[in-house]
Amino acid sequence: MGLLSFIWISILMLLCNGENNEGAVKISLKRIKTSLVNVQRNVTLFKTGENRIVLKNLGDVIYYAEIGIGTPTQNFPVMFDTGSADLWVRSKDWPDRTEAEHKLPKYNSTESSSYSENGEPAEIIYAGCAIEGFLSTDDVTVGHMIVNKQDFIEATGEVEEKTYFQFTVYDGVVGLAFQECSVRNTVPVWYNMINQHLVHQEVFSLWLKYYNEQDEEGGAIVFGGIDNAHFRGAHTYVPIIEEYYWEFKMNEILIGGQGTGHCVDGCSVMIDSGESYLIGPSSIIENINIALGADEVANVDCSRVPLMPTVSFTIGERVFSLSTRDYILVHGIGEIATCATKFRIIHDDDDYHNDDLWILGGVFMRPYHTVFDFGNRRIGFAEAVQEPIWDSSIKH
Known part of the structure; x- marks a missing residue:
């Protein structure tokens, strides 16, 4: 956590x-550097x-x-x-x-x-x-x-x-x-x-997995390997840069497929299953929220949600995109619904050893299956197998 x-x-x-x-x-x-990155297809199956x-x-x-x-x-x-x-x-x-x-x-x-x-x-x-x-x-x-x-x-x-x-x-x-x-x-x-x-x-x-009140299983953790039923395609692996958190380097952030100039020289990131949001330095998070049309506390007009762009993160040589299904939080339904982004800032009293550290929580881990390769000190991401796409439109 x-x-x-x-x-x-x-x-x-x-x-x-x-x-x-x-x-x-x-x-x-x-x-990190692309020379340190590899993409590997996993073929091991587990009961x-x-x-x-x-x-x-x-x-x-x-x-x-x-x-x-x-x-x-x-x-x-x-x-x-x-x-x-x-x-x-x-x-x-x-x-x-x-x-x-x-x-x-x-x-x-x-x-x-x-x-x-x-x-x-x-x-x-x-x-x-x-x-x-x-x-x-x-x-x-x-x-x-x-x-x-x-x-x-x-x-x-x-x-x-x-x-x-x-x-x-x-x-x-x-x-x-x-x-x-x-x-x-x-x-x-x-x-x-x-x-x-x-x-x-x-x-x-x-x-x-994405929340579904009809589904008793919310996902899986596998100790000792992976389960091929949980992902599609190949994992992109990047090396761990510090053995404290599961910390690695990511590169440029994109909004709607367009570069923002943020993290082009690399930003330190940790993957955190105990965090529900995506958290980063205040100046960059504020810029992302502004670009998405959010106010100072990350609220957005629910009627705009279907038109909002993807927000993407470059890890290794691959771009990992988040849709509104991933980054929009909706409270209520119909005319009383309120919407907000899940991009939040690191506060001064948060206990992290690096004030510029990014934290990728459930916002990122739901769309991307994550492999924690302790033996090789690396971490890998692939498209997660999920239920049909959530309808992000807000009915009024």
């Missing part, structure tokens, strides 16, 4: 078969049946699944977040401030025979919220995999009387960024999957 935008709170309140390859685990979800956790897509805002901790297993709905590195769940000491919090499970170490005490204090600061607690060690179950002796944070509450987690439907976070991003330099769950030989390939992939 590299970025958990505060605007999420209002939204939350509203609200294939293939050849089996042992070592690939599918968790179903119920959400999609056994290792499935039904994960929900909450209105294209949050994608979460269930994991287990302890012996016997205590189950928790968690977000899989490529923008952070730590695993945390609510402890039995977490206060119940709302009925929603009261209903969520809380980890109780006294009920687990595989628990080991640590006790070191820990705090994670996200954009607009923070949690605190202490380290513990226990076995963690993800799909059919059991990760032994995994360090994690037992969260005892929010910092400084923050209230974000009063309204969430998930109970914690599984961080999938690099260990350097860990607040206590603990070994992340993904690293231990590799170290304990639970996956045969040092790759995981994410497929985030």
Whole structure:
């Protein structure tokens, strides 16, 4: 959650078969220079049946699944977040401030025979919220995999009387960024999957579907490989430039197919499954919103949405375009509908090590299937397989 935008709170309140390859685990979800770039077609198939956790897509805002901790297993709905590195769940000491919090499970170490005490204090600061607690060690179950002796944070509450987690439907976070991003330099769950030989390939992939209230599956995360049913064509790979976030370089931004002059010399970008928007430096985001006809708070006239252009990002030698299906947020229907873009600015109090960093969240990850190639320190994108195009027209 590299970025958990505060605007999420209002939204939350509203609200294939293939050849089996042992070592690939599918968790179903119920959400530089050209010389260094290569395009590769993936042909490995993975069975999609056994290792499935039904994960929900909450209105294209949050994608979460269930994991287990302890012996016997205590189950928790968690977000899989490529923008952070730590695993945390609510402890039995977490206060119940709302009925929603009261209903969520809380980890109780006294009920687990595989628990080991640590006790070191820990705090994670996200954009607009923070949690605190202490380290513990226990076995963690993800799909059919059991990760032994995994360090994690037992969260005892929010910092400084923050209230974000009063309204969430998930109970914690599984961080999938690099260990350097860990607040206590603990070994992340993904690293231990590799170290304990639970996956045969040092790759995981994410497929985030568009929200459909009739569809119980909101996408998939596959540990140990990819699923060819999730994408079309070839992935374009670019190298990771810093082992902290999943950070890489992108080049020029285009609007309606026309160059804007932004990022022609390269901009640093991270891919973040814990962020629902697309976030960047204020001057460029403001220019993009102005070009789209948005006001100072990103609102647009809903009647103009069908006529709005694509916004595209150059990654490697390929242009990745976003349509209004991807970048327009619609509240309400008919004459009471309001519309806004999903392009937002980095605020001064956001906890990032680079003020010029771009964050590509769900806005980008839904149209583009993402491969996190840890072994080769690269990241790849291909067109995601999705449901028929959403009708962006607003009826009045």
